[in-house]
Amino acid sequence: MEDPHKITCQEAVELVTDYLENQLLPEIRMEFEQHIASCPGCTNYLHQMEQSIRLLRTLADDGIPAETQHKLLAAFRNSNNGNAVKTAPHHAADSPEDRRE
Ligand SMILES: [Zn+2]
Numbered sequence: 001m002e003d004p005h006k007i008t009c010q011e012a013v014e015l016v017t018d019y020l021e022n023q024l025l026p027e028i029r030m031e032f033e034q035h036i037a038s039c040p041g042c043t044n045y046l047h048q049m050e051q052s053i054r055l056l057r058t059l060a061d062d063g064i065p066a067e068t069q070h071k072l073l074a075a076f077r078n079s080n081n082g083n084a085v086k087t088a089p090h091h092a093a094d095s096p097e098d099r100r101e
Pocket of ligand 1: 063
């Protein structure tokens with residue numbers, strides 16, 4: 001029997017961006033925070049998303065339009081959906097593969 005009042009890791013992962021944007025309902029936010037408090041994997045994921053969003057905000061300062069930011073954010077969400085304990089892939093523009101000699 002599953003406890004209906006507890007959210008799963010997958011649900012927590014899906015809620016991370018809304019949580020960071022303060023778009024969760026208070027009771028969902030509470031359940032999310034309870035899950036985070038007891039789940040190192042999701043805590044780690046939350047921190048990664050925090051950094052990703054901070055990076056997006058930095059890009060925004062460089063003139064990246066909000067629409068592009070939302071697309072990037074959606075890409076982050078999709079690429080990490082259900083992989084709470086996995087390290088988030090870096091989508092930095094200066095990945096080693098792209099570097100020329
Ligand atoms: Zn979790």
